Amino acid sequence: MKKPHILLVYTGGTIGMIRDFSSGALRAFDFDKLLKQIPELNLLDCTMETISLSEPQDSSNLSPTHWGLMAEIIESHYAQADGFVVLHGSDTMAYSASALSFMLQGLNKPVILTGSQLPIGDLRTDAKENLITAIQLAAMAQDLEPQIQEVCIYFEYKLYRGNRTTKINAEHFQAFASFNHPPLAESGVHLTLAKDLLWRSPHKTLKVHYQMNRSVILIKIFPGLTADLLKYMLNAPGIEGVVIETFGSGNLPNIPEFLEALQEIIVKGIPVVNVTQCSGGSVEQGLYETSQGLKAMGVISGGDMTTESALAKLMYLISFDQGSDYVRAQFGRSLAGEITL
Ligand code: ASP
Numbered sequence: 001m002k003k004p005h006i007l008l009v010y011t012g013g014t015i016g017m018i019r020d021f022s023s024g025a026l027r028a029f030d031f032d033k034l035l036k037q038i039p040e041l042n043l044l045d046c047t048m049e050t051i052s053l054s055e056p057q058d059s060s061n062l063s064p065t066h067w068g069l070m071a072e073i074i075e076s077h078y079a080q081a082d083g084f085v086v087l088h089g090s091d092t093m094a095y096s097a098s099a100l101s102f103m104l105q106g107l108n109k110p111v112i113l114t115g116s117q118l119p120i121g122d123l124r125t126d127a128k129e130n131l132i133t134a135i136q137l138a139a140m141a142q143d144l145e146p147q148i149q150e151v152c153i154y155f156e157y158k159l160y161r162g163n164r165t166t167k168i169n170a171e172h173f174q175a176f177a178s179f180n181h182p183p184l185a186e187s188g189v190h191l192t193l194a195k196d197l198l199w200r201s202p203h204k205t206l207k208v209h210y211q212m213n214r215s216v217i218l219i220k221i222f223p224g225l226t227a228d229l230l231k232y233m234l235n236a237p238g239i240e241g242v243v244i245e246t247f248g249s250g251n252l253p254n255i256p257e258f259l260e261a262l263q264e265i266i267v268k269g270i271p272v273v274n275v276t277q278c279s280g281g282s283v284e285q286g287l288y289e290t291s292q293g294l295k296a297m298g299v300i301s302g303g304d305m306t307t308e309s310a311l312a313k314l315m316y317l318i319s320f321d322q323g324s325d326y327v328r329a330q331f332g333r334s335l336a337g338e339i340t341l
Contacts, residue, residue, distance in 0.1 A: 015091025097162025
């Protein structure tokens with residue numbers, strides 16, 4: 001039987017860097033050459049091919065343009081590859097995974113993002129386990145069908161739904177968490193898939209949506225934020241969508257000028273999405289007096305979505321140019337398993 005064919009897409013990040021022993025600094029290296037130093041890859045029961053962005057980047061430098069490049073690689077290799085492993089810096093991995101989950105509509109193959117906290121050449125590296133297991137997960141099939149058919153992040157023994165994850169630690173090998181959704185797989189003595197949790201797209205053909213609207217702003221509310229500053233940010237020229245990160249279950253100070261400032265832009269047809277600053281739990285507008293005003297004026301609840309996911313979903317939805325009622329309706333639906341309904 002034909003072995004699964006996995007495409008490794010290198011976008012940059014620590015995993016493919018080497019340490020300059022004189023200065024101690026990390027620098028980018030030829031990823032193909034690095035892979036040749038991992039003989040374990042030859043033991044995997046699949047064939048592999050690698051491709052790199054022409055200019056691999058620390059993930060802090062990645063933008064929607066790079067998400068488009070990743071999507072383009074996936075689209076152009078979709079017929080011949082059975083799965084994709086995207087090697088990516090951890091800093092913005094949750095943003096890229098969220099964005100790709102919306103851009104790759106009708107995805108029926110695995111796209112697993114992984115990376116590492118230490119370079120692949122370091123003695124204590126976490127890169128080898130992350131890479132090898134991500135490839136094994138991407139190659140898992142049943143009756144010739146890939147088992148995983150969505151955008152995921154694999155890091156430190158756990159496979160997460162990409163649009164449910166967030167980076168939680170810059171030091172520990174366990175750099176990611178998915179507070180509102182259980183892991184999709186765990187790697188122990190066995191690789192155990194939580195089969196009933198796996199996402200299945202209602203569409204059977206991949207359709208890549210490349211436009212992501214960049215005229216969105218993310219505002220974190222904090223005690224002491226003045227109404228003047230809030231107004232200033234909301235009235236920035238060209239704004240087409242706003243995500244506000246509020247307290248607890250979606251609460252904002254009861255200051256009338258805050259509500260007026262938000263109302264003004266909602267009336268202009270600019271969608272405002274409310275997500276919580278808490279790592280886990282959900283926005284529930286109207287539960288407290290401090291969120292009743294938001295609900296009444298039509299702020300969209302982001303439910304239990306991560307900030308990364310809400311931002312990417314807003315960029316995606318606004319790009320259809322169908323008005324704020326459309327955006328609201330789509331925020332009330334799960335497009336790629338990003339929200340609990
Ligand atoms: N700064 C790096 C990046 O995100 C960290 C990492 O690779 O994990 O590209």
